[in-house]
Amino acid sequence: MVFAVGLFANALFGQGAFVKFSPGYGFSLSSAVMAVNYTEDDDTYEAVYGSLGKGFNIGAAFGYMFNKNVGFELGLNYLIGGKMKGFYDTDALLEDDDMSARMIRIMPSIIISSGLEKVEPYAKVGLVVGLGSITVNEAYELIDWDLEASEKMKLNGGIAVGLNASLGVLFNLSESIGIFAEIAMVTMSYGPTKGEITEYIFDGDDELNELNTSEREYEFVKVLEDDDDPPTSKPTQDLKAKYPFGSIGPNFGIQISF
Structure with missing residues (x-):
């Protein structure tokens, strides 16, 4: 039995198995309008373009080379997305908004090596399969009324599916240790299926518990039916939107071969 286990381990790890660990950063790819900046003094609107896929990522992967040229890799990656910011500036109202994302991305890939x-x-x-969430923060200041309000909303639910591709170089320091550098690209969009206001502050007081279900929770659907008197005990329905999560950027790391 021990001999058989040893033979199996040798077959699995002795021929071309490896693990990888890497941090990286992704810049926006496939950008869309994520926010708008408005200044009353200039009477101008400025579109803020970007992708929620931009930001730092931490990854690990297990792979196997079937021969020296072809292999398979299964990666697990955590995205810490950067913020997309917008503002609305008038004599009566100041508004600051930001949006950011977190996502666990599973990445099965085919490797073609020299x-x-x-x-x-x-x-x-x-491929890329993502499980994530989007956080939206909004802060308001009513100048004439000397009032401030803010809310935080979390959008989640559903699965994102896309494609990944990379070009890189592995520097083999020994038979078992190597370091690598690569340019990685992800093309993907994500459409949350639900949303919830998790924080609501009005004039310094926590008013979250004062909101009914329809004011606090949202359900995003592909087809929206008109309802003149929606129930306050159910989530508000709204049209489902897809947000860009594309990115391109460098990854660096270490590879340990068995």
């Missing part, structure tokens, strides 16, 4: 010993260029292509 198979060189010391400096090994490679390419990867595969």
Whole structure:
């Protein structure tokens, strides 16, 4: 039995298995209008373009090379998205908004490698499956009334599916240790299925419990039916929107081969 387990482990890890650990950063790709800046003095509107996929990411992966040129990798990546900010500035109202995302991304990929010993260029292509959430913060100041209000909303639910691709170079320091650098690209959008206001402050007081269900919770649907008298005991329905999560940027890390 022990001998059989040893043979299996040798077959699994001795031929081309490896693990990888890497941090990275993604810049916006496939940008859309995420916010608007307005200044009353100039009477101008400025669109803020970007993608919620931009930001830092931390990743790990397990892979297996079937031969020196072809392999498979299963990656797990956590996105810490950067903020998209907008503002509305008038004599009567000041408003500041921001939006950011967090997402766990599962990335199965096919590896095509040059198979060189010391400096090994490679390419990867595969899918991305994401489970994430979007946080929206809004803060208001009513100048004439000397009042301030703010709310925080979390959008989540549903699964995002997209594509990933990378070009990189692995520097083999020894038979088991290597370091790599790559340019990674993700093309993906995410459409949350539900939303909830998790914080509501009005004039310094926490008023979240004063909101009924229809004011606090949202359900995002593809088809919206008109309702002149919606029930206050159920979430408000609104049309489902898809947000861009595309990114492109560098990853650096270490690879340990078995």
